[in-house]
Amino acid sequence: MINGHALAVGELDGDGRDEIVAGFRGKGSTLSIYQAADARGQRWHKTVLDNGGMAGADCTIADFTGDGKPDIVCIGASTGNVKLYENLGK
Numbered sequence: 001m002i003n004g005h006a007l008a009v010g011e012l013d014g015d016g017r018d019e020i021v022a023g024f025r026g027k028g029s030t031l032s033i034y035q036a037a038d039a040r041g042q043r044w045h046k047t048v049l050d051n052g053g054m055a056g057a058d059c060t061i062a063d064f065t066g067d068g069k070p071d072i073v074c075i076g077a078s079t080g081n082v083k084l085y086e087n088l089g090k
Contacts, residue, residue, distance in 0.1 A: 005077070006031070006056030010070050013089060017041075021049070023056020025077040031056050055079040
């Protein structure tokens with residue numbers, strides 16, 4: 001990550017373990033979700049949530065849509081935007 005800045009932790013997928021949302025503001029800005037691939041957190045899986053459209057300065061995890069599922073909202077520095085990533089999971 002070049003100029004890593006955004007970091008949020010929350011239980012996104014209902015497995016009882018927190019996921020990590022991380023983003024950076026540098027060239028090629030990307031917002032990703034890291035999920036433990038095992039119960040001990042020794043292996044991790046990375047999923048790119050936004051590739052180039054969010055220069056994450058800050059992110060927050062909460063139920064913004066009122067459907068009982070945690071969503072992600074981020075504000076972009078050099079991209080000059082705010083985005084809601086709605087949790088469409090089960």
